[in-house]
Each structure stands twice: as C-alpha cells, then as structure tokens.
Amino acid sequence: MFRQARWNEPLLNELSKEEDNFEKVKLEGLPDEVIREKLDIPNLTEKRVIRHFMRLSQMNFGVDFGTYPLGSCTMKYNPKICERIVSNPKLKMLHPLQPQETCQGILQILYELAQCLVEITGAYKASLVPSAGAHGEFVGALMVRSAIKDKGELDTRREMIIPDSAHGTNPASAAMAGFRIVKVPSNSEGLVDIEALKGVVGKRTAGIMLTVPNTLGLFEKNILEIVSIVKEAGGYTYYDGANLNALIGKVRPGDMGFDIIHLNLHKTFATPHGGGGPGSGPVCASKEVEEYLPVPLIEFDGRKYYLEYNRPKSIGLVKGFYGNISVLVKAYAYIRLLGSKGLRNTSERAVVNSNYLLSLLDKRFYEVPYGTSMPRKHEFVVSVGKALREKGVSAKDIAKALIDYGVHAPTIYFPLIVQEALMIEPTETEEFEEIEEYARILNEIAYRAYSDPEWVKGTPYNTSVERIDEAKASHPRTMCLNWKNLKKV
Amino acid sequence: MTKFFKDYSREKLDKVLEKIGVKNVEELYSDVPDSIKIKGEVNLPKALDEIEVEEYFEKVLGKNIVHDEVLTFLGAGLPPHYVPAAVEAIVSRSEFYTAYTPYQPEISQGILQALFEYQSMVCELTGMDVANSSMYDWATGAAEALRMALRVKGKKKVLVGENIGPERKSVIRTYLEPLECDVLEVSYDSVSGRIDLVDLENKVKDSCALYIENPNFFGIIEKDALKMADIIHNEGGIFIVGIDPISLGLLKPPGEYGADIVVGEGQSLGGWLNFGGPSLGIFACKGDMTLVRQMPGRIIGMTTDLSGERRAFTMVLQTREQHIRREQATSNICTNEALMAVATVAYLALLGSRGLRKLAVEIFERAHYACRRLSEVKNVIAPYFSGEFYQEFTLKLIGGDINKFFNRVVDKKIIPGVILTRYFPKLDNVLLSCFTEVHTIEDIERLVETFKEVMA
Numbered sequence: 001m002f003r004q005a006r007w008n009e010p011l012l013n014e015l016s017k018e019e020d021n022f023e024k025v026k027l028e029g030l031p032d033e034v035i036r037e038k039l040d041i042p043n044l045t046e047k048r049v050i051r052h053f054m055r056l057s058q059m060n061f062g063v064d065f066g067t068y069p070l071g072s073c074t075m076k077y078n079p080k081i082c083e084r085i086v087s088n089p090k091l092k093m094l095h096p097l098q099p100q101e102t103c104q105g106i107l108q109i110l111y112e113l114a115q116c117l118v119e120i121t122g123a124y125k126a127s128l129v130p131s132a133g134a135h136g137e138f139v140g141a142l143m144v145r146s147a148i149k150d151k152g153e154l155d156t157r158r159e160m161i162i163p164d165s166a167h168g169t170n171p172a173s174a175a176m177a178g179f180r181i182v183k184v185p186s187n188s189e190g191l192v193d194i195e196a197l198k199g200v201v202g203k204r205t206a207g208i209m210l211t212v213p214n215t216l217g218l219f220e221k222n223i224l225e226i227v228s229i230v231k232e233a234g235g236y237t238y239y240d241g242a243n244l245n246a247l248i249g250k251v252r253p254g255d256m257g258f259d260i261i262h263l264n265l266h267k268t269f270a271t272p273h274g275g276g277g278p279g280s281g282p283v284c285a286s287k288e289v290e291e292y293l294p295v296p297l298i299e300f301d302g303r304k305y306y307l308e309y310n311r312p313k314s315i316g317l318v319k320g321f322y323g324n325i326s327v328l329v330k331a332y333a334y335i336r337l338l339g340s341k342g343l344r345n346t347s348e349r350a351v352v353n354s355n356y357l358l359s360l361l362d363k364r365f366y367e368v369p370y371g372t373s374m375p376r377k378h379e380f381v382v383s384v385g386k387a388l389r390e391k392g393v394s395a396k397d398i399a400k401a402l403i404d405y406g407v408h409a410p411t412i413y414f415p416l417i418v419q420e421a422l423m424i425e426p427t428e429t430e431e432f433e434e435i436e437e438y439a440r441i442l443n444e445i446a447y448r449a450y451s452d453p454e455w456v457k458g459t460p461y462n463t464s465v466e467r468i469d470e471a472k473a474s475h476p477r478t479m480c481l482n483w484k485n486l487k488k489v
Numbered sequence: 490m491t492k493f494f495k496d497y498s499r500e501k502l503d504k505v506l507e508k509i510g511v512k513n514v515e516e517l518y519s520d521v522p523d524s525i526k527i528k529g530e531v532n533l534p535k536a537l538d539e540i541e542v543e544e545y546f547e548k549v550l551g552k553n554i555v556h557d558e559v560l561t562f563l564g565a566g567l568p569p570h571y572v573p574a575a576v577e578a579i580v581s582r583s584e585f586y587t588a589y590t591p592y593q594p595e596i597s598q599g600i601l602q603a604l605f606e607y608q609s610m611v612c613e614l615t616g617m618d619v620a621n622s623s624m625y626d627w628a629t630g631a632a633e634a635l636r637m638a639l640r641v642k643g644k645k646k647v648l649v650g651e652n653i654g655p656e657r658k659s660v661i662r663t664y665l666e667p668l669e670c671d672v673l674e675v676s677y678d679s680v681s682g683r684i685d686l687v688d689l690e691n692k693v694k695d696s697c698a699l700y701i702e703n704p705n706f707f708g709i710i711e712k713d714a715l716k717m718a719d720i721i722h723n724e725g726g727i728f729i730v731g732i733d734p735i736s737l738g739l740l741k742p743p744g745e746y747g748a749d750i751v752v753g754e755g756q757s758l759g760g761w762l763n764f765g766g767p768s769l770g771i772f773a774c775k776g777d778m779t780l781v782r783q784m785p786g787r788i789i790g791m792t793t794d795l796s797g798e799r800r801a802f803t804m805v806l807q808t809r810e811q812h813i814r815r816e817q818a819t820s821n822i823c824t825n826e827a828l829m830a831v832a833t834v835a836y837l838a839l840l841g842s843r844g845l846r847k848l849a850v851e852i853f854e855r856a857h858y859a860c861r862r863l864s865e866v867k868n869v870i871a872p873y874f875s876g877e878f879y880q881e882f883t884l885k886l887i888g889g890d891i892n893k894f895f896n897r898v899v900d901k902k903i904i905p906g907v908i909l910t911r912y913f914p915k916l917d918n919v920l921l922s923c924f925t926e927v928h929t930i931e932d933i934e935r936l937v938e939t940f941k942e943v944m945a
Contacts, residue, residue, distance in 0.1 A: 060599030062587030276827030321765025339536025
C-alpha cells in the first residue's frame with residue numbers, strides 16, 4: 001500500500017531559535033548608509049539543512065516513483081545518462097561571455113541540436129533561447145507581429161485565431177504580443193470547425209495558433225485546409241509543439257505548412273521537469289520568417305562555431321545569454337541516444353499506450369467526448385460529468401483518489417470544452433503492465449464512486465497531508481505568502 | 490544500452506492492438522494526410538549506445554576551455570560563485586527534479602514547502618513582502634516588472650537606467666515593444682558612473698516606472714537610490730530595482746530605500762555558470778494588493794488541510810494565471826525555474842545570515858584589493874568610474890588598443906573581463922572585471938603581473 005512520508009518538518013526559520021542577525025561591519029570604500037544592518041536568515045548546520053530537504057523530498061512525487069500521466073505535460077522517464085553528461089566541469093564552469101574560441105564545444109553541441117530540431121520539425125532555422133513553451137509562444141507571436149509590421153499591415157492585422165480547446169498559454173502569449181484573441185469553436189468531432197474558421201479569417205487576421213494533436217489528443221485531419229485558409233487570408237501559422245510527442249518521425253509541422261513552431265524539450269525530449277522548471281522551448285521557423293527569430297543564433301562558418309547577432313530584422317533578445325543550456329544539452333543527448341528510428345518508435349508507443357489505456361477504461365463512468373470513433377494520439381480526455389450529477393463525485397475527487405494509490409493524477413478540468421475533464425497522457429515509457437494497473441485503479445475508483453462516494457470525496461488519506469483547504473489559502477484574510485506573515489497571524 | 494521502453498512479443502503487441510480495435514500501429518495515424526506523412530527517415534545522426542553518447546559529449550565538451558586552463562574575471566550579470574556540495578545533493582533528489590508543477594498539492598508538499606521557503610528568503614533578502622516562485626531569468630523578470638507597472642498605472646512611459654545590463658535593456662525593449670510605449674533611458678554621470686539625478690528629474694514627467702540596478706552594470710553602488718525612489722514616487726510611478734542577491738549580505742535591501750518591485754538573477758546561488766543557463770529570475774514586490782494581484786508567475790501560500798489541523802502548502806492566487814484567466818492573465822508564464830529556486834533556498838539555508846555576510850564582505854574586499862593592485866599598473870586607471878563599487882569595477886587603458894591588449898592577455902590564459910565598448914560605444918578602452926570568492930589572492934596577483942607584462 002502506498003503511504004507517503006509525513007514528517008512534521010518545521011520551516012527553516014523555525015529551526016533556529018536564536019537571533020539570526022549578524023555583526024555590524026565597517027569597510028573602507030563603503031559608505032555606512034549603504035550597509036545592511038539586519039538579515040533574518042537562520043544559521044543552521046549542513047546536516048540539519050540536509051535533513052530538512054531530504055525529509056521534504058520524501059513528501060514529493062516524481063516520474064521516478066510512479067506513473068505520472070499529466071495530460072499535455074508529457075511526463076516521460078528522464079534517462080540518467082543525460083544528467084551525468086551535464087555534470088561535466090567543462091560545461092558547468094563555462095562563463096557565457098568567454099571569448100567564443102574558448103566555447104567551441106558547447107557551441108558545436110547547440111548548433112548540432114538546432115540542426116536536429118530543424119530536421120524533426122521540417123523548418124528552416126531554430127532559436128534555442130526560449131526557456132519554456134510559453135516563452136517560445138511569446139517569441140513566435142512577436143515574430144508574427146514583426147512580419148506583419150514589415151508588410152505595413154500592423155494597423156489592421158491585430159487578430160490571433162485560437163481554438164477553444166487551446167492551452168491557456170496560447171491566448172496569454174498572443175495577448176502579451178498585442179493581439180486580440182478570436183476564439184474558433186471546436187466541431188462535434190473535437191476539431192477546428194472549418195466553417196467557423198472561414199467565418200473569422202480576413203484582413204484583420206494576424207495568424208492562427210494551433211496545437212497539434214489538440215488537447216483532446218486528436219489530430220486535426222483537415223490540417224492542410226486550415227493552414228491554407230489562414231495563409232490565403234494573409235495570416236501566419238503557429239504550431240504549438242506541446243503535443244509533438246505523438247508525431248516525431250511520423251509527420252512534420254513544416255510539411256503541414258506551418259511558419260513558426262515551438263518545441264518543449266522538457267516534454268518531448270525527456271529533460272526533467274524540475275518540479276516546475278527549468279524547461280526549454282526552442283522556436284523553429286520557415287524560410288519565410290526565419291529572419292525574425294530572436295538573437296543570437298548559433299552559426300558555423302565551416303571552421304568555427306559562433307553566436308550571430310547581426311540580424312537586422314530579428315525581434316531582438318528575449319532572455320539574458322543563450323537559453324537554458326544544460327537542458328538543451330540533455331535533450332541533444334536524448335536525441336543522439338534514440339536516433340530517428342528510436343524517436344519514431346517513441347511516438348508510436350506513446351500513441352499505443354494512450355489508446356490502450358483508453359480501451360481499458362469503463363466507459364459507463366469515463367465518458368469519451370467528441371469524435372468517439374477516432375483514434376487518439378499521445379493523450380485522451382474523458383469526462384466524469386455523469387458521476388458528478390449522480391453521485392457528487394467530481395474530477396478533482398477522482399484525482400485525489402488516484403494519488404492515494406501512489407500514482408499521479410492526470411490533468412483535470414482541461415480542456416475547458418469538456419465538463420469534469422480528465423486529460424490523460426501515459427507517455428511511451430510506461431509499460432503495458434503499468435497501463436493495465438492504472439486502468440485497474442481508475443475502474444476501481446469508478447466503482448467506489450458509486451458504492452462509497454464519501455470515501456472518494458474524502459481522499460487522499462495516504463499522502464503527506466489530506467485534502468487541502470484551497471479557499472483559505474487564497475482568501476485575503478488568511479492568505480500567507482511568506483514566513484513573515486506567519487509571525488503576524 | 491539505455492532501454493527506453495519494453496520490448497514485447499508480437500503476440501502481446503497484437504493483443505494490445507486488438508483491444509484498441511486496430512490492426513496495426515499505422516491505423517492509429519489514419520487521420521494524418523498521406524501526402525505529408527514521412528516516407529523514409531528523418532535525417533538525424535545515427536543512434537548511439539549510452540557509452541558512445543557519453544564519449545561523444547566528453548569529446549565535444551572537452552573543446553571548451555574553462556577554469557582549470559584559463560583564469561577568468563567575467564561577471565557582467567553572472568558572477569562566478571562556488572556551489573556547495575550539499576546544494577547538489579539536494580537538487581539531485583529525483584523526488585524533486587522528476588516532478589512537475591505541484592498541481593496536486595497533497596502529494597507535492599516537499600517542493601511546495603521548499604518554494605514557500607524560497608519566497609520567504611527572497612522577501613527577507615530584498616525587504617519585500619511577496620515573492621513569486623521564479624521567472625525565467627533576471628532580464629525577463631525586469632521586463633515583466635515593467636509590464637506589471639504599465640498595467641497597474643495605465644500610463645505609456647517608463648524609464649530605465651542607461652547603466653543597467655545591456656542584455657536586460659534589450660530584453661526589456663523586446664518585451665515592451667507590443668505595448669507601444671516609450672522606454673526612455675536615464676543617463677549615468679560620466680564621472681561617478683551612477684544614475685544622473687538631474688537627468689532623472691528632467692525625464693520623469695508622466696513616467697509610470699523607473700528601473701535601475703544596484704549595483705549597476707559598472708559594479709557601482711547607487712547610493713542615491715532613496716532619492717530616485719522619491720523622484721519616481723512623486724510622479725506616482727513604481728520604483729523597480731535589479732539586484733545581485735549575494736550583495737544583499739552586505740548592502741541595504743531595496744525595501745529600505747523605497748523599492749516597490751525587486752528583480753535579480755539567482756542562478757549563481759547554488760547553480761553553476763553552465764554557459765548562462767538554467768537561470769533563475771528573482772521577482773518580489775511590496776504587499777500592496779494592487780501590485781500583488783498584477784504579479785506574474787506562480788505563488789505558493791501556506792494553509793492547512795480541511796480539518797484545519799495540519800499545516801499545508803499550495804499554489805495561490807491562480808486566477809492571475811494563464812490556465813484560468815487566458816488572454817486576461819498577468820503573464821503567459823507557466824513552466825518556470827522551480828528547481829533553481831530549490832537550489833537557491835538550499836544555498837541560502839546553508840550559508841545563513843552570517844555566512845552570507847561573510848561571503849559578501851570577502852567578495853567586497855577581494856575586489857578592492859584587486860582594484861588597488863591594478864591601479865598600480867602603469868597606464869591603467871582603476872577604477873575608471875569614481876563611484877563606490879562592490880564586486881566589479883571598470884578599468885581604463887591609456888593609449889593602446891583595448892582589443893589587442895585583451896587578446897594578448899587571453900594568450901597568457903587569462904580572460905580579464907568584458908570589453909565595454911561593445912555595449913557602450915562612448916566608453917573607449919574600458920574593461921569591466923569581476924572578483925568573487927572563487928578568485929584567490931594568487932589569481933589576482935597573476936592578473937596584475939600579466940597586465941604589467943602586456944603593458945610594458
């Protein structure tokens with residue numbers, strides 16, 4: 001039985017009972033009025049700090065511990081060799097502003113990685129700078145903006161078309177780049193409604209941002225028509241690669257006609273998610289728009305690798321230095337381990353796993369919305385709306401029950417077009433036996449939702465803490481955002 | 490050989506496909522138009538075994554020239570610092586690093602508590618009330634802080650110091666371009682290197698924010714920061730300060746001189762240089778709820794379980810964020826730099842207030858020792874600017890060509906700093922050098938001797 005550790009581990013500042021201030025100092029060359037007088041950070045032994053964080057780690061759950069099918073997050077196993085490779089002092093100790101002739105090794109690796117990503121996406125050129133998927137989206141939206149500005153159409157082309165099933169980052173990124181969002185609805189199959197799309201494109205269209213496969217796990221079978229509708233209207237096409245794990249080696253966004261594509265290396269290319277980051281979200285561009293990519297790009301003149309800043313049409317810098325380098329190196333190591341066949345097998349297995357899991361679920365409880373006859377790709381979405389209506393058991397309750405079994409929950413309440421949604425992405429690294437076990441747990445929870453709904457609503461019981469009071473956490477009167485507030489309460 | 494997924498017998502595979510209801514894997518891709526399906530292979534280098542991959546990266550990374558072969562005095566936004574072994578022991582726990590954003594808080598208390606402690610440490614260090622759990626880096630944090638000020642104030646003009654990091658200045662311009670607002674630079678005083686208060690007074694009208702860095706890009710302490718705060722506050726604007734977190738072991742926190750938002754780079758608090766990333770954007774603000782509600786990024790709060798008996802942590806104020814508010818969100822940020830924040834809180838916990846004070850003092854003294862010694866070299870002016878500095882200072886060469894000089898020093902296996910002409914064309918023959926605890930007195934003496942040789 002799963003039972004997570006329950007350390008009553010105090011906060012760091014509670015571990016130290018003494019006054020933690022330091023001595024006053026006087027330094028030649030430093031005016032007294034700029035010297036700090038007080039700093040309340042505890043002074044602990046290394047051993048106590050280690051115990052603190054080791055205890056905390058035991059109250060956390062990662063891919064290394066169990067199935068973690070968080071939809072659209074692609075929580076696949078992270079090969080350990082990639083961690084070892086980036087522990088190389090030749091990388092760790094390298095300052096980004098060293099003369100480029102002293103950085104040829106890393107520049108070569110980044111250059112080769114960019115080449116691989118260009119091949120994988122069917123694009124023309126790649127920037128490795130963006131630090132996350134959303135960062136890549138913002139970069140892409142800025143590139144669209146620059147391209148439109150160059151054509152002198154910025155006054156009219158202010159609309160970004162985004163399907164109602166899109167991740168929240170798409171509308172947020174486009175809005176940050178100054179676009180108005182035009183939502184295009186999904187049809188009964190869960191795909192972009194072509195007629196509705198035709199109705200919204202026009203002279204005001206800046207472009208479309210599309211996630212393929214979409215968040216229902218469905219491939220947009222009319223993808224070529226969608227791209228050409230937007231292009232004929234004078235808009236640009238942006239491919240959100242969050243879900244590319246379904247398609248590597250099978251089909252390329254560039255061949256679908258997309259102008260700008262971002263990838264999530266922490267998803268598709270197996271770099272660890274770090275409890276929320278660091279990630280990496282490279283942006284690949286077609287020949288038509290590559291000149292707008294952020295600087296610097298990494299180039300090779302046949303003799304040496306170098307950082308290219310001299311790109312007059314570039315949107316400019318989007319981050320200090322050149323990207324989340326060690327994440328990029330890990331992703332490249334992963335690509336080299338798998339090669340093209342291995343990557344294709346990865347996508348195929350991810351799709352098989354997701355469809356297999358779906359096939360094992362009790363559909364009376366886990367209802368499949370949209371396009372029930374279509375194969376899913378790397379993920380699928382089911383609704384537990386019926387259980388909510390009949391027994392008051394919500395998607396959140398199902399998620400909490402799952403973690404009680406020592407597996408992670410899927411993404412819930414997303415996409416927004418599905419009531420009480422569970423969005424499940426097992427990835428290729430789960431074995432069939434684990435898929436079968438996850439299905440067994442889900443079906444058992446479904447059964448208990450009817451036989452003993454209060455049990456489900458009371459979960460979790462076996463985690464470090466039981467169900468959390470979220471309302472208290474965000475209520476202005478009880479909100480506590482740092483340990484200074486704590487002393488006041 | 491790394492095994493990524495289990496090999497199954499044809500029989501088992503067929504059984505699985507039968508259960509799914511397809512004859513073969515290709516049928517699962519039947520909705521992909523044939524015309525664009527990849528017919529052969531994607532053109533990638535051939536797959537290697539684990540041992541071959543390790544050898545390949547060893548070989549290629551081996552071309553980098555680092556600390557053991559070349560002595561470097563580079564800072565310019567990323568000062569080199571020692572990483573304690575205990576920090577690595579903590580962040581290499583795969584309970585932390587193979588998890589994702591704690592969407593299910595009950596099973597993720599470990600990282601949530603660590604991030605809450607990170608936020609608390611950042612608040613203590615900066616003198617702010619609320620910190621988020623990380624931005625991508627300092628530059629994007631500064632840019633988002635200015636965007637936040639524009640949202641809060643609804644005006645169309647912001648000011649930034651001319652003497653802030655040039656990369657940050659560029660990122661700010663990129664991020665603010667869609668807002669179609671004015672980004673004006675406040676000049677620095679050409680003698681002290683500090684912000685010119687008269688120029689600030691002249692430009693402040695109708696500005697909704699001022700962004701400065703302290704120490705500034707030239708390493709100089711902006712000792713008139715309180716006056717700047719008054720000037721921008723009198724205009725109704727927001728005062729944003731970029732900091733070097735370790736300097737705050739010695740220098741007054743921005744909260745004590747009127748800052749409303751503080752940003753900075755946290756990478757070197759427990760993270761290696763790594764050619765510039767993964768980075769960590771520090772972001773904190775005053776407790777004023779009109780500011781807090783406009784903050785970008787994830788924020789962790791402390792609460793209890795439903796029984797009210799057990800302390801618990803969870804993400805709060807999520808209605809600011811993209812997954813709920815979509816195009817109305819305060820930022821598009823989702824994935825952040827959480828593991829770097831864990832490294833930072835571990836680092837600060839290991840040092841404690843006294844360790845941090847000791848480190849900052851040691852850095853200050855080492856940089857000042859280096860400056861004194863370099864000022865003794867003929868035809869070198871050190872420091873070039875007269876303002877008091879912390880760990881970095883400017884040097885000017887009299888006569889000669891800085892590029893030639895630089896290359897000759899590099900030939901002696903020393904990278905003496907960053908040539909500033911690339912960023913500030915009016916700064917002719919000026920170099921920016923950085924000194925921290927990783928530099929020994931012998932290292933500094935070697936730099937001085939090399940300067941003497943090359944200048945002779």
